[in-house]
Amino acid sequence: EAPGTEQELTDGFHLVIDALKLNGINTIYNVPGIPITDLGRMAQAAGIRVISFRHEQNAGYAAGIAGFLTKKPGVCLTVSAPGFLNGLTALAHATTNCYPMILISGSSEREIVDLQQGDYEEMDQLAIAKPLCKAAYRVLHAQDIGIGLARAIRAAVSGRPGGVYLDLPAKLFGQVMNADAGQRSLVKVIDAAPAQIPAPASVKRALDVLRSAKRPLIILGKGAAYAQADEEIRRFVEKSGVPFLPMSMAKGLLPDTHPQCAGAARSTVLKESDVVMLIGARLNWLLSHGKGKTWGEAPKKFIQVDIEPREMDSNVEIVAPVVGDIGSCVSAFVQAMGSGWSAPPADWTKAVQSKREENVAKMAPKLMNNKSPMDYHGALGVLKNVIKERPDAILVNEGANTLDLARGVIDMYKPRKRLDVGTWGVMGIGMGQAIAAALETGNPVLAVEGDSAFGFSGMEVETICRYNLPICVVIFNNDGIYRGTDVNNTNSDPATTVFVKGARYDKMMEAFGGVGVNATSPDELKRAVNEAMDSGKPTLINAVIDPAAGSESGRIGNLNPQSVLKKK
Numbered sequence: 001e002a003p004g005t006e007q008e009l010t011d012g013f014h015l016v017i018d019a020l021k022l023n024g025i026n027t028i029y030n031v032p033g034i035p036i037t038d039l040g041r042m043a044q045a046a047g048i049r050v051i052s053f054r055h056e057q058n059a060g061y062a063a064g065i066a067g068f069l070t071k072k073p074g075v076c077l078t079v080s081a082p083g084f085l086n087g088l089t090a091l092a093h094a095t096t097n098c099y100p101m102i103l104i105s106g107s108s109e110r111e112i113v114d115l116q117q118g119d120y121e122e123m124d125q126l127a128i129a130k131p132l133c134k135a136a137y138r139v140l141h142a143q144d145i146g147i148g149l150a151r152a153i154r155a156a157v158s159g160r161p162g163g164v165y166l167d168l169p170a171k172l173f174g175q176v177m178n179a180d181a182g183q184r185s186l187v188k189v190i191d192a193a194p195a196q197i198p199a200p201a202s203v204k205r206a207l208d209v210l211r212s213a214k215r216p217l218i219i220l221g222k223g224a225a226y227a228q229a230d231e232e233i234r235r236f237v238e239k240s241g242v243p244f245l246p247m248s249m250a251k252g253l254l255p256d257t258h259p260q261c262a263g264a265a266r267s268t269v270l271k272e273s274d275v276v277m278l279i280g281a282r283l284n285w286l287l288s289h290g291k292g293k294t295w296g297e298a299p300k301k302f303i304q305v306d307i308e309p310r311e312m313d314s315n316v317e318i319v320a321p322v323v324g325d326i327g328s329c330v331s332a333f334v335q336a337m338g339s340g341w342s343a344p345p346a347d348w349t350k351a352v353q354s355k356r357e358e359n360v361a362k363m364a365p366k367l368m369n370n371k372s373p374m375d376y377h378g379a380l381g382v383l384k385n386v387i388k389e390r391p392d393a394i395l396v397n398e399g400a401n402t403l404d405l406a407r408g409v410i411d412m413y414k415p416r417k418r419l420d421v422g423t424w425g426v427m428g429i430g431m432g433q434a435i436a437a438a439l440e441t442g443n444p445v446l447a448v449e450g451d452s453a454f455g456f457s458g459m460e461v462e463t464i465c466r467y468n469l470p471i472c473v474v475i476f477n478n479d480g481i482y483r484g485t486d487v488n489n490t491n492s493d494p495a496t497t498v499f500v501k502g503a504r505y506d507k508m509m510e511a512f513g514g515v516g517v518n519a520t521s522p523d524e525l526k527r528a529v530n531e532a533m534d535s536g537k538p539t540l541i542n543a544v545i546d547p548a549a550g551s552e553s554g555r556i557g558n559l560n561p562q563s564v565l566k567k568k
């Protein structure tokens with residue numbers, strides 16, 4: 001530039017913000033602190049929504065589910081060392097669940113960390129993050145920020161989505177450089193998640209196997225929900241005429257009341273099907289690894305549709321692997337099926353339908369149970385109707401009995417409206433996911449929480465009030481983990497799984513200006529939930545559940561190790 005003129009400068013702070021905005025990232029979920037407090041303030045001033053939480057784990061769960069809902073990476077921003085570690089659980093959870101998420105943490109200076117000289121919150125964060133996420137990068141120079149953010153975004157959303165760690169040492173933010181050069185160093189990511197078209201031969205092979213089936217079943221996983229190929233999936237399922245089983249976060253891709261939905265006949269269709277087509281679903285513990293008594297004795301053929309080729313044969317032989325993005329795969333199926341596809345044998349589809357009707361009829365009277373204190377089914381009967389009347393509401397759900405029973409009782413009608421604990425069955429996702437769901441969709445949120453599960457993220461009710469979010473938290477308060485009746489006969493301490501009897505969680509919400517309600521009957525619960533959903537005010541309903549109503553570990557008690565030694 002001409003001598004004497006002040007060159008226009010930019011710095012690390014501004015380049016990070018410009019790179020995020022350039023790539024359409026408009027929300028950051030964070031907990032402020034050294035060295036990222038000013039980054040948050042400046043991002044807010046630049047028009048990015050910066051949501052400050054009370055614990056980084058909740059900010060991370062919010063970022064992960066934001067990624068699931070938007071197909072853009074959810075961004076969690078934390079301080080170094082302890083803040084980074086608090087975000088790691090959510091980063092690993094996002095990777096396990098294939099949610100696109102970027103954990104950005106401030107960090108200590110390399111020269112001090114590498115000589116272990118005891119910097120403020122010193123930790124080799126990049127090394128620690130690497131094994132727990134899909135990709136991990138560190139940026140040391142301001143001119144590399146554009147490439148660093150681009151690599152993190154592409155790694156998070158391309159192929160099988162997952163969690164990415166981006167390490168930004170404190171000194172990077174203050175680094176200055178020429179503003180024009182800085183702008184030129186930024187990268188707008190082109191086609192971050194390219195379509196991956198399945199090979200025509202794999203499509204033909206899969207359809208040949210499906211056509212040969214006498215008792216076919218389609219299993220829709222949360223990968224199918226994530227794909228946002230809702231119309232193509234509906235078209236394929238209906239054209240095939242095959243019964244479908246939605247995994248919990250795939251519920252609503254087609255309504256649970258759809259005539260082909262086999263959700264209420266799950267054990268029958270797993271046992272008796274002869275060909276199973278997995279679409280964005282993995283044969284992990286949630287599907288008993290595709291073998292054992294859950295799947296019956298008869299031999300089965302598995303077709304698998306997944307964007308990750310290494311998922312094939314993970315647990316059992318896949319006779320027809322179809323590798324590609326789910327939208328492209330189901331479109332190719334519909335194309336190849338042409339007009340001559342014949343529905344599966346009527347004796348199978350009718351058997352599935354009658355089993356489902358039988359199970360629904362068996363459940364119905366339990367849901368009318370009006371007793372007080374409530375049992376799970378009496379309370380769930382109310383919430384089932386709320387979602388039926390409000391199909392756009394988003395249901396967040398965690399607990400053991402509270403999760404397992406709600407999953408089967410509350411029908412979903414639209415895609416990506418049920419957000420729960422995912423592959424790990426992790427407790428603590430509740431308030432973070434509720435906050436992100438409300439912010440990313442603008443829809444009202446109903447969070448159905450076990451009282452223990454709620455406790456992992458309960459402090460965020462203050463965050464919910466601070467941003468005045470339309471979230472109605474219903475706590476199924478049975479005074480404990482699984483139930484509230486365990487007794488410790490050895491000393492004066494309470495049993496390890498019980499909580500304060502008759503706790504009033506609703507007072508917590510009132511403490512921050514929200515609406516608190518104590519509901520002891522289904523009628524009171526119904527009135528309170530509908531009032532909350534109509535008002536859009538932050539509300540917490542303490543639903544009093546009979547402490548004896550639950551069972552240990554809900555429906556997965558069989559996973560508990562047993563001691564063969566006589567009880568001491």
Ligand SMILES: Cc1ncc(Cc2csc(CCOP(=O)(O)OP(=O)(O)O)c2C)c(N)n1
Binds near residue numbers: 399425
């Ligand atoms: C991070 C983490 N720590 C512990 C656990 C283990 C667990 C699974 S379910 C659960 C809570 C069950 O009690 P809740 O009151 O929520 O529900 P209900 O059955 O209706 O009484 C725990 C502690 C998990 N999964 N994740």
Ligand SMILES: [Mg+2]
Binds near residue numbers: 452479482
């Ligand atoms: Mg409980």
